[in-house]
Amino acid sequence: MKRVAVLVTAILLSWIAPASAQPVSSRGFIEGRLFVFPQAAALDHQHFIVDLLVREELSARPTDWLRLQGGIDFRANNGGQVDASWEPDIRDRGIKRPILSIRRLDATVTRRRLTVDAGKQFIRWGKTEIVTPTDRFAPRDYLNVFDTEYLAVPGVRVVGQLGNHSVDGVWVPVFTPSRVPLPGKRWTVLPPGAPIVEEVDRAIPEGQQAGLRWAYVGSGYELSASFFDGFNHLPIVEPVGPLDFRLAFPAMRMYGGDVVVPSRWVTVKAEGGYFTTDNPLADDYVLYVIELERQHGELLAAGGYAGEYVTSARAAGRFAPDRGMTRAFIGRAAYTFDPNRSAAIEAAVRQDFAGIYVKAQYSQADGDHWRTTVAMAALGGDSDDFLGQYRRNSHVVLSLRYSF
């Protein structure tokens, strides 16, 4: 693996060298963030976390039909969220974020109506906001449950287009799990009386995953149907002894779809999926989202309902933010004051008010490169509610970004 990482790094660097000989573009940023948690959590009394991220993304188009893309992240953090090893990481399967990672590395070949994308890439199918049931190839970094980032997955994606129809086939030979909250840190909330553990074993499946999506783009609507056969990137808790357990990622099939219908007043978006498994500890269930979106002047607002219906309840324990945000009213609004200043708010409110999450942020650019953002996330509710269990994790984030 080390050799692979060094090799891809060399390839990325080699793109930079002949920049004058081929159309190469790059973008990146340096971002420092300060998280302030006013309250101590049960397992974590750290109030201030400083996070540094340097990201560089390169794109090269040596010929009309070939495009190469790559990205590198460098991270540092005082909250123990970053791994100690300096070895470049391309797999992104560690429980902590790597110091140096190959964020993406893929090649796209386009021939007429056919596009083939091979390598570590981002694959997103979902159309809705906050909860996207059909995004099965999109694991996330949940070290901070409400400030997440998608992880790229290694695979091949083939997209064929015929008129307004497109068919999207995905094959992922290596599974990438979502990065779950660290044991002993504030985003891990244990049931009362549960033993505190320093490490948790993970049973990461080695099988391959595949998916198929058909989409149609009409003049007055868009719709798609999708199928996924693989593993849930979010874990269940699997007992391995009387007092021991591990995180397992159950096999999963999804039958899903989405529809977008712009109307005169609002755009209606709906997305849903039926999830089934043969794992005796995992549920079968349906997730769905219905939301309305409207842009009025400089205000973009979307809101709706995310629902869940469990058809077969079997799970003993799980970490499932996607399901945890359902049975809730969700919404997001953003307002642009001028080219440099914007504000946004997003919220999820449980239908029985057992849990609430609200995040508001204000962002201001200074010149062409600098941007300052202040955000505040408030969490509340009952201890047995997914949102409410994090009620001591309300926080403020101050971030300063230099884009280049």
Place this chain on the structure above:
Amino acid sequence: MNRSLAAACLVAVGIVGAQAQDVRQIVDEAQRRSSAASQRYEGLLQVFEAKGRVSDKRWTLERLGSHGNSRAILKFTAPAEVKGVALLIVNHPDRASDQWMWTPAIERDRRIALQDRSTRFFGTDFSFEDLEERDVNQYDYQLIGEETVDGASCWKVQSVPKERKSSQYSRSVVWIRKDNYAFARIESYVKDAVVRRLDYSDIENVQGIWTARRLEMTDLRRGSRTRLTLDKLQYNGPMNEEDFTLQALRRQ
């Protein structure tokens, strides 16, 4: 791009008789002369806010086809924080365009609904609708006079979209130069008030097409304006249809 903006704002009131025939010939000729198999340019956008602050953006535009039978991809190249944001515009001969915006930071595309087209495009004074390119057949026209703009004698043409709900503008007035059929100015109205003015300048003959190298859109309600300067302008270069699809947008 200037042709796109002009065509998007070409709105007029239909009349009867010989004058209607004349004005129709004028707009048809203007469309014919501005037609090209493709267009590409690099644009510098300078946004002059009402408070005096100036911000710069850059984009590249590639367009395949012309007017109501065209597809375009507009991609921001600067400043760094908007780099990679792209817009796909699919123009139709008989109706408003379809538009999708790609935001690379979240790897998502979003369809721009018709009711959202009056929104400013990424902090500029152009709205999403102003980036469309419509066929002249989507409007009714009336010749309302003749005036001089920047020393050039112009026809003054007024228009209204046939499908009223398809546009934020109730009507527009377009000044078309008599010497080369290029657009000199467009004023767009909501009800009876002028809300946007687009001025064309530095008009040059580029590969046989009279083209304004500088366009200035003024938002009269906000008091701000955006100047678009076209660089490296090329017509009729080779382009592939498959580079103007939703899949291609996601590859931006």
